Amino acid sequence: MTMPQNPLGGTHVLNGARGFFRLAEGLRWRLALGVGLASAAALASFGLLVLSGWLLAGAAVAGLGGQAAARAFNIMLPATGVRFFALVRILARYLERVVAHDGALRLGGRLRGWVYARLAPLAPAGLTSMQGGDLLGRFVSDTDRVAAYYTDVALPFCRALLCSVVFVGVFACVLLSAALALAVGLLLGGVLVPLVVGPAMDRLVRLAAEKQSYVQVELAQTLQNMGEYLLWDGARSRTRHWHAQQAVVDGARWKLDALESAARGLIGMITFVTVLGVLVLAASACQAGQLHVAEIPMLVLGVLAAFDVAVPLPMARQAGAEARFALTRLETSSAPAPAPAPVAVVGEAHKPHAPYDLEVQGISFAYPNTITPVFQNASLTIRQGEHVALVGPSGIGKSSLINLLFGFYAPHSGCICFGGVDVSTLRAEDMAAFISVATQDFHLFAGTLRDNLLLAAPQATDQELADVLEAAQLTKFIQSLPQGLQTWVGNDGLRLSGGQARRVAVAQALLRGTPWLVLDEPTEGLDAPLEQALMAALVRRGTRTTILCMTHRQAVLPFMHRVVRVEDACFRPGGGSDMKN
Template identity: 75%
Template structure:
């Protein structure tokens, strides 16, 4: 938790104020019952003793105290909820920003070992648990510590033997009970978190690929597997609830046992003339009230186990090393934006087959290059290397006169636009997806790229036009429409370089020719690298290079 505790510095005054208000509320609750016992018993004793005794009993002091503590408890609890939860929510925001800032440079290479659903669960659920460590763990334990001393000190002012009995009961319930259930709680929380993470990851993957599961008639089988996993998760949660209930039951027994001991000690002190009759119920009710601060501690111990595990999971997710450079570049590329590969070698981590083997290639600014080769040979790897998603094993890559290894992906994003083969459309409107590439684009610019992508007629046929919802991952569009929308996104950015990875896949011949002709006309001075299997695209290129056996060869050479 030490790595995340530093994030609380920005909200430390709110957290400290929340703790103070929580302690005030607990002390007020204690004082309310403490003085109520004195007030009720004293008033009853005075009434039974007659008018003279009633006049001798000062009812104003305890009555005033009761009213004061009742109002203080209400106000303190209200303010504590506002201040403490405001601090926790602010802490959640800082924590999620911190986590995102460390996850973003790892993508995509550094996150290949994590499933999307699991990563999302860690970002959402685990950050919530870590941020809630303050309200669910720190606040209850610190309140019990501070208020425990106050309660014992108050008892000591009245009857020291009762104070010792109360201190013993509070120590047992506040320390021994949470410690006793600690090991079992940690184990059950780990089992539950592992099951929950697995279910979330599998569910996200299944929903994302539901079409394939239905075609293979595997959807019902997945449901049966989840039922088994959910039963195991429910079992772990039931055991946690049972353990917490057992601890609460033990605290309740100790509470009444302590109150009984206090009653015996107070009675003995009364017979010895050390206490008045009204102070006996005052001490008993005070003892019962004092244990309110230790009753939540078993649940807080459970939350502590969950918070520590969540912190470890977040640290593990953020522990990877970015493949590319994450520091601001010393020098940025400058025109002419030529790409030069000199004896570059590359293999994906965990594989033995080289994608590039001492490969060399030069692409001049303004050139239109077609890159062809057998499927799976690694043509798309050029994008990963250019943006620093993966680091080459050897050789050197220069872009605009600057070594690519010194650049961040953000530095190249302003110079290179990519329409990837495995593009992603977000669940939004057509306009939302276009503006994601260029937030400040005008209506004229949107219309221009739609014309180039051969989508104008399609958009005009839609009742809602650009406000049409595309669905999750663009499922409401055909494959060709979605691909052309990705091309339109890349064109909208209007950068010196344009990389097209299978831009005409799934298009008929007429649309393919119209699309390529529009792109070439619009981007006559733009460097275009087109990776394709479609031979009809190649006549639009200035030259064609084949990637084979880890090397670049002129087509036909």
């Protein structure tokens, strides 16, 4: 598996604005252009409204002043300005949407790459404390909220800051007292109001997000076990439980909406007071001869246009709280795993080499938060080309050997060598180049049979597919399907029987053609004749392949060279077979 490019590096943690700024490396000019275009649109709207007030008021005054005054009023200047600002506003808004949202989508793609690059090395050991619905919610919803920080938070606040300075500067050129009144109003509406409502928004955002995450987790688990809930008539109780939890989420969202609406209303009141103040100051200045009467509506309308950049700030403050909480969840979910991480070693000289022997030397291991050891000073050697059955009761530790072999967990003591190399120095993808595994808890994706097979070997030919299907005893089944390999298997292989789905997993492992083949209960759910045919085909096909078969079925043992029993946390000889391959 090839990890995606990580703009933040493999171990760097997104740390607030600094991490976000680093995430935007290479996109900063694009993001700055989005802020510039948004500011240009707001400034054009301000200029359009101000010049419209001057044009209408000036034309009215000139008309009332008689023919001489009408001729003296140059209507072409403000009219041209109105057309110019109208055109600029349209173009700036369109380009701002294109540039800003393109930047946000690019940020989202980078952020998902960062999250995946952090999560993939943790699986499965580092993700055991997280539930599937919550993990999916974080990967999808939380990355969207963090990526939207640019369009929903940074852009509105930057636009408000830049435009407010220009608005106050323009007013200062006309009337200084009006500029001071506008500055005070913008500070109250754009700074004080978001600060006042911020703490309450933080609490409600956290409550809503935590409850929503809980509902997603419960819903995902219920859907996965829907058959059992319907069988035991538990679906109704689960529905009532969801309604109760969703009511809490809806209540928090309603309070957030009410709080944001109240903040907007407060900004509206501040706008009204500022308009009255500027109107009084402008009228006084007009009486004192400092201002033309046509400039009074220009200043009043300018105040209304200036506050357009302050009105979205409460919503931006709420989006900021959501982005910060989502960022915290992403950082928590991508924290380093408690087990020592495998060291990635580059170079062919440090990779496993023939003969691909497995040597387990005195390992001891227990799963986190458990007392009973899975292995205690256990040793095992499997030579290349051997067919070995690993037997023992369920839960004794047969499958745990796979987790240790691929470095998903680290043994507490001892070491495991494969092909002359300590597996602790290898990545899981390095081991996957030599070992194919058909696990007991395999997963089939919602696609066609061909799609699921090609996941194991995307470049496989039709003949190779036919060969592995024959070995997995699936040829007749595929031929009986109207659509053959194009048959849709459903979510998690729901349209296949348990035995059919298990044989598809075996075919996937065979298709990779690795020197080692690990089979975990490959014949579970098969009748006796099909079980014998499958094992015989696997043995014929794998004459030069090392086969490690974990099973509790006695019918499989005659096909193996020897049997190893897992008991008392150790590997012990369990007999052999007389069958010759």
